[in-house]
Every structure is written in structure tokens, then in C-alpha cells.
Amino acid sequence: MRFNARRPRERQLPLDMTPMIDIVFQLLIFFLVTAQLSQYSRADLDLPEEAGEKTDAATEAGLIINVLADGTYEIASGAVGIDEIRSLASDLARESEARGETARPLVRADRNAPTSALNLILSTLQKAGIPAVRIATAPGN
Amino acid sequence: MIDVVFLLLAYFIVTTVITQREDRLSPNLSIEDQAGGTAQQDFEPQVLEVKLVDGSVEYSIGDRRFADRGPLVEALSKLPQGPGLFVRVHDGPTVSAAAAAIQCGRDAGFKEVTYVPVVE
Numbered sequence: 001m002r003f004n005a006r007r008p009r010e011r012q013l014p015l016d017m018t019p020m021i022d023i024v025f026q027l028l029i030f031f032l033v034t035a036q037l038s039q040y041s042r043a044d045l046d047l048p049e050e051a052g053e054k055t056d057a058a059t060e061a062g063l064i065i066n067v068l069a070d071g072t073y074e075i076a077s078g079a080v081g082i083d084e085i086r087s088l089a090s091d092l093a094r095e096s097e098a099r100g101e102t103a104r105p106l107v108r109a110d111r112n113a114p115t116s117a118l119n120l121i122l123s124t125l126q127k128a129g130i131p132a133v134r135i136a137t138a139p140g141n
Numbered sequence: 142m143i144d145v146v147f148l149l150l151a152y153f154i155v156t157t158v159i160t161q162r163e164d165r166l167s168p169n170l171s172i173e174d175q176a177g178g179t180a181q182q183d184f185e186p187q188v189l190e191v192k193l194v195d196g197s198v199e200y201s202i203g204d205r206r207f208a209d210r211g212p213l214v215e216a217l218s219k220l221p222q223g224p225g226l227f228v229r230v231h232d233g234p235t236v237s238a239a240a241a242a243i244q245c246g247r248d249a250g251f252k253e254v255t256y257v258p259v260v261e
Contacts, residue, residue, distance in 0.1 A: 017143075024146055031153030048240035052164025053247055067236070104167065111237035115191075115230050118239060119258030126170040126258075133256075134165040137240060 043074050047138040048111040062092045067109035071117035086124050093129030103129075108136040166243045168228065168256040187220045187251075189213075191242045193233030200242060210245055217249035225253030232261045 043066040065085060066074040073080050096103035109118050125133060190201045200207040207213040226246040230239045246254040
């Protein structure tokens with residue numbers, strides 16, 4: 001009586017890559033979106049090293065103004081003049097008032113920028129109807 | 142394709158971590174003619190002046206002058222906090238001095254800090 005000497009073929013479970021690829025794609029999309037959002041309007045500045053207030057950081061700024069070390073202004077990586085900022089600030093103040101909210105634009109000023117540039121931008125915002133701002137700091141110390 | 146996706150994922154993870162964390166100082170805004178007080182106000186607001194004197198930043202409250210943060214915060218914390226603090230920043234110092242003045246006001250316990258830009 002002959003027995004079949006051959007062993008049954010070992011069953012190999014195929015490694016299912018689909019869930020891993022799904023997760024990797026989800027992560028990729030997440031990092032793509034967050035990287036884009038965080039870099040948008042963020043000029044490379046040395047912000048003042050202050051602890052800040054740790055409050056209402058999640059509030060939408062509506063307008064982000066960068067004050068460079070040489071005293072010039074940028075919005076969304078493009079140089080702007082004081083007239084353009086005045087116009088944008090007036091629009092923001094009007095829209096915020098219509099929504100019943102308080103506009104608080106974010107001013108990201110280089111720590112080495114002259115206060116004359118900051119003073120000019122803040123007085124312009126105030127005259128445009130903006131009651132308060134947020135000044136970005138780097139909590140380094 | 143999976144290799145490329147992994148490389149992209151690693152790139153975005155690294156660049157996201159490197160992005161500098163930021164915080165905020167939230168002063169109110171007032172222009173010069175509003176900061177001096179009006180007849181309707183019951184309280185005299187505390188005014189902290191920030192200016193450049195002989196090449197160095199000077200913080201002053203009335204006739205008291207400060208060059209360092211510690212004594213300034215100590216002096217501010219002794220002031221009545223109800224009327225709030227007005228920070229008048231003159232042209233001359235850098236933005237770091239203005240931010241330091243606002244931070245000192247917050248550290249001293251002032252809930253209302255108002256930035257008064259002195260456009261000269």
C-alpha cells in the first residue's frame with residue numbers, strides 16, 4: 001500500500017497590505033493638509049521670546065500680518081503696503097461686526113523690527129475699527 | 142508607489158515637528174487721544190511708557206524708571222489692576238521691548254492690557 005509521501009502544500013496566508021496602505025494614505029493626507037495650513041501666511045521670523053498668554057489660541061485670526069525685521073509688511077508671503085492693510089482691516093472689521101464677533105488679527109512681528117513699524121500697523125488697524133490684536137510670540141524661555 | 146508614499150509621509154512628519162510653536166499676547170488697541178482718559182472715566186489708568194533712552198530700552202511708570210523686567214513686574218503688581226494697564230510704545234525700541242512690556246503687564250496680573258502706539 002503506497003502512501004502519498006508528498007506533504008500537503010503549506011498554505012501561505014497572503015499578507016494583506018490594504019489596511020496599512022489605507023492608513024498610510026490617511027496619514028499622508030493629514031500631514032499634507034496640516035503642513036499647508038501651518039505654513040500658509042507664516043513668514044520665517046524671529047518672534048519675541050515671551051511666554052504669551054496661553055489663551056484663545058484656537059480663535060480664527062481672519063488676517064495675519066507679518067512685520068519683517070526691516071519694517072516691511074507681508075501678508076501670505078507677499079509684500080503689502082499700509083493702504084492695502086487698511087483696506088483688508090476695514091473689511092475684516094465689517095465682516096466681524098456683521099457676525100457679532102470681535103476681530104482679532106494676528107500680528108507676527110520680528111523681534112528685531114523697529115516699533116515704528118509695529119506702531120504704524122497697530123494704529124492703522126485701530127483706525128480701521130479693529131479693537132484688539134494678537135501679537136505672536138515664541139515661548140522659548 | 143508605496144515607497145514614494147512612505148517617503149512623503151516621513152517628509153511631512155519631520156517638517157511638521159520642526160515647525161516652531163507659537164503663542165500669543167492679546168492686547169487691546171487704543172490710539173493716543175483715547176489713552177489719556179476722558180471726563181467720564183472714574184479711574185486713572187496705569188501707563189507704562191516704553192522708549193529708547195541713550196541707546197537702551199527704558200520702561201517707566203510716572204517718574205519711576207526701570208531697565209530690567211524683575212523690578213518692573215514687581216512695581217506693576219503693586220498697582221491697582223481695575224483700570225487696566227496702558228502700554229505706550231514710542232518709536233525707537235525693537236518689537237521685543239514692546240512685547241516684553243505687554244508680557245510684564247500680564248505677569249503682574251493685569252487682565253486688561255492696552256497697547257497705545259505712539260506714532261511720532
